[in-house]
Amino acid sequence: MGDSAAPAAAAGRLEKSYFDVLGICCPSEVPLVEKLLEPLAGVHKVTVVVPSRTVIVLHDAAAISTAQIVRKLNGARLEASVRAYGGAGQSKVSNKWPSPYVLVCGVLLVVSLFEHFWRPLKWFAVAGAAAGLPPIVLRSVAALRRRTMDVNILMLIAVAGAIALKDYSEAGFIVFLFTIAEWLETRACGKATAGMSSLMSMAPQNAILAETGQVVATQDAKINTVIAVKAGEVVPIDGVVVDGRSEVNESTLTGESFPVSKQADSQVWAGTLNIDGYIAMRTTAMADNSAVAKMARLVEEAQNSRSSTQRLIDTCAKYYTPTVIFMSAAVAVIPVCVRARNLRHWFELALVLLVSACPCALVLSTPVATFCALLRAARTGLLIKGGDVLESLASIKVAAFDKTGTITRGEFSVEEFQTVGERVSKQQLIYWVSSIESRSSHPMASALVGYAPSNSVEPKSENVAEFQIYPGEGIYGEIDGEGVYVGNKRILARASCQTVPDIVEHMKRVTIGYVACNKELIGVFSLSDSCRTGSTEAIKELRSLGIKSVMLTGDSTAAATHAQNQLGNILAEVHAELLPEDKVRIVDELKARDGPTLMIGDGMNDAPALAKADVGVSMGVSGSAVAMETSHITLMSNDIRRIPKAIKLVRRTHRTIVVNIVFSVTTKLAIVALAFAGHPLIWAAVLADVGTCLLVIMYSMLLLREKGSGKVAKKCCASSHSKKHEHSTSHHHLLQWSSA
Ligand SMILES: Nc1ncnc2c1ncn2[C@@H]1O[C@H](COP(=O)(O)OP(=O)(O)OP(=O)(O)O)[C@@H](O)[C@H]1O
Ligand SMILES: [Mg+2]
Ligand SMILES: [Zn+2]
Missing domain, CATH: 3.40.50.1000 (HAD superfamily/HAD-like)
Known part of the structure; x- marks a missing residue:
């Protein structure tokens, strides 16, 4: 939120607000939401995330409030509510039961099934259809007002058609199938949404100031504030421990659940759990810029970068719907004009085509699977x-x-450190190298800086001037009035140093560093890493x-x-x-x-x-x-085993998408083919439409489930043991330098 606010600060305070919009049941509602919100004054950008039924609005808080946006969305019967930063997902829980409209519709429909025993019972089907219709009608009206075609309108026409054909139970079934499937879809998507919001709400909303014990909103905490985190609490902001020690569970970030011990100077991350012990920490970022907030933002933004498959599908869908609606109109009108026999048959065929015009399952096939895969990956770090x-x-x-x-x-240890020639003492060499290295962030640098105190030398980075980095070679700095180069063989050439020493046999396993000054090699050291x-x-x-x-x-x-x-x-x-x-x-x-x-x-x-x-x-x-x-x-996490895991996950996702596409296309084709072959079943077309949608969602959701997980063997690579052994022996060797 903070990021996006910064550049447009002059135009008032831009805010990014999240809305749970349960009424988004089909990608066809995306243009509706956009058309509703984009013309509003103060709204800058609208993003609709269909799988999680989320609408993200970038708006000028002074010009338009979140409440106004909610009212606008609810005006179109979209069942919107504001999602608070952190406190997300509660509205989903209330969806345990289908709406009363659906329930009444279902009960009446069941009663009407007994029409064979008593004819008038067939009117119960009409009553059932009527009971389930209000939400559909209201949404259709809203869509019509925005001049957008949506699935609600298609369904409404189908119901009207069925009633015109005096097929009352068919009308009832269409309404029931459509509404119940919508509810099921919401429930299915709820899981994905909950996962997404748990990602966004990992860090607590309040922080406790260490000095006064005062509770402040996390969002208002400034950088360099010292806050207290007690045992069992979640760290609210990224920071560095200043006092205390404890074990922290970082699984929310890294996916690895073993505890990591923290003491003074350790970095701690927002959203991780302080298991035991009290720590006082100094914040190093604003709450909105903590790693976890960035992570949530990235996952959410990932939704916007569509894959090529999805772009192709979206383009197809754009032409598919109007084409099919046009065909359906033709099938309904032409037979009337040419006074064909069996008008009823043609009319039914037209209705089947109309219902089949909704491409929702196909349009959903990629984004839901992608969403679930991204979420699953984020949970494993x-x-x-x-x-x-x-x-x-x-x-x-x-x-x-x-x-x-x-x-x-990347955690080096200094194996050997030697002066070459008589120019400087070992103490001075260590002082020079460690001081210059303290300006570098290379993994080798921290080893060399850490080596100094064990030789009673204190590195002084403030005494280094003209510091410079030569990528892939090493570094340069001026200290005590001397220009000193530290790095690999390449740096010797840069230092115009003639003497390139031979390397003795046992050194061939490790990284060797050289120190040069005044065109002369003055020291060598070796570092090892495992x-x-x-x-x-x-x-x-x-x-x-x-x-x-x-x-x-x-x-x-x-x-x-x-x-x-x-x-x-x-x-x-x-x-x-x-x-x-x-x-x-x-x-x-x-x-x-x-x-x-x-x-x-x-x-x-x-x-x-x-x-x-x-x-x-x-x-x-x-x-x-x-x-x-x-x-x-x-x-x-730094576990590179996550890479093959990720590849397996994306390959699985790829298969899921293919299955989704094939399934949704073949069902649609089958229903249309069946209709042309003389069996125009309207209820089957509706079932195929909402049913495939639901199955595509549920099948994609399987990606969220772990497959043979939790068995990450904590095996040590066998060679790391033998390596340790080698280290201890190599200490006994002395470097033999054949410098002139
Ligand atoms: N700060 C430094 N101090 C000493 N030597 C350095 C420093 N920076 C770079 N070097 C030398 O330059 C070499 C190449 O550095 P570079 O950063 O390109 O690769 P690396 O990070 O060590 O290795 P990799 O490419 O595998 O990550 C290092 O192996 C080291 O010998
Ligand atoms: Mg590197
Ligand atoms: Zn549909």
Whole structure:
């Protein structure tokens, strides 16, 4: 909400409000809602999310209030209500029973079934139809006033036609089927809506100030406010712990339910649960900008980016309805003009065609499935940014992984640290390196900064001047009046340093860093990192899905090969010593050679490659906002096993959509074919229309259900144990440098 408000602040306060609109039963109501709201003064943008029956309105709060919008929608019998930020979904619960209209209609219809015993009972069917009609009539009138054709009007014509043909029980059945199916659809969609709103209401609405104990609205809390979170409470805003320690369950964000321990300086996220212990935390974002709020916004916006399949369907539907209505009119009128025999038959055929003009099941086939898949993915800690991404993800052939921070943990430890030559003492070298590195956010930097205190050195980033980053090489900074370069072999060339040392055998497994000053090598260090738990599993699973995995890294060939060995040589290709632009080039080559390519990176200097790939996945909830926005998918947890899972989910979604489309098209065709073949059954046409709609929704909902879940084996990759062993032995070696 805050985001969208910012640019238009001058035009008054723009607000994004959510409305639950139960009356949206068919995509054909979308234009109705748009036509209703868009002309209103103060309304800037209207978004209709059919699967969750939500209308999102961007409006100027000063010019038009939410109450006015609700009144407008309810004027068209759309059963709208405001959804409060946080407190969503209650209105859905009241839908346990169908409306009294439907119930009365049903009872009267059952009574009329006994007309064979007593003829006058047939009038009960008419009464039943009349009982169920009022909501349909009111909505038809509303639609007519807006000059939009909608399903209510089609149904009304069908009922009128059936009565004109003196087919009273048919009329009653049409009304009953239509209204009961509508209720069932609402109920079915309720689950999806509830899931969506639980995503939006994960963070509590109030926060407690740590100093005064005062309760304030989360939305009003400023950045750098210290708030208190007691055991059992949900963290209201993103922030950093300043005091206390506790275990936090982050499953709402990451989908992983094991507790994460937090102490001073740990980051905590809004929407996560403080299990035990009291923490005081300093907020680092406004409530609207917390990771969870962004996540909810992204899922909701994903609705707007329609896949190509859906665009195709929408275009077809646009021509389909008028064509069929025109045909139906022709079938009704022409026989009358040519004085054909059996006018009744032609009239029935016309009515069947008319009812079949509603393409709702086909139009719903993609968005409901997409919606459920996006929601399901979000619940397991995977933010997918649009329906179109689902489609590309389903056809991925190659997965390119960044190494540091993606396949490996990105948590380096300093193995060895040595001076070269006599220019500086080890203490001074550590001081220089750690101070310069404290300006960098590279995963290696934090290891080097953390190495200083253990050698009784305090890094001073304020003493560094002219700091510079050379992507894929290293960094430069001036300290104590000296220009110091830290980085890989490439940085030595930049530092015009002649001496390139040989590397001894045991060093070939690790990442080596060089320190140069005044065209001279003054130090070397080695860092090691280990593979993430589950990297091997993830890559194996991808292979079983027919997807080839490759590694793209800026690190040395030695370190890359070592990681490949740790993984048991399951990567099809390893490319090392790459600059960010090399990664882009290789992604391009992979796309041309092997097909649709997925790129997974930690988003820092991988951003161009992520953007180039067909699907870019960025890692981590802590990833910068930019990374989250440029990638197509954000992995909220760092578990890359979510990738093969996501691919399975989207492939399943793809199958669901195909089934939906085939099913809804064939039923419609069958009914029309049957009618032309001499069996124009109006009630069957209505049943086919509302029934397929309902089945499409329910079938898509199955995507929300877990399939063989909850069994994420917490297996450690076997090689990580042997790796630890190697570390301890390598400490005993001394570096032998053959520098001149
Ligand atoms: N701040 C830094 N301090 C020391 N060395 C650095 C620093 N930044 C980069 N380097 C060196 O440059 C190399 C390439 O860096 P780059 O960020 O492109 O890749 P990476 O993130 O280490 O690896 P990957 O591409 O697998 O994520 C690193 O392996 C490291 O040797
Ligand atoms: Mg990286
Ligand atoms: Zn329909």
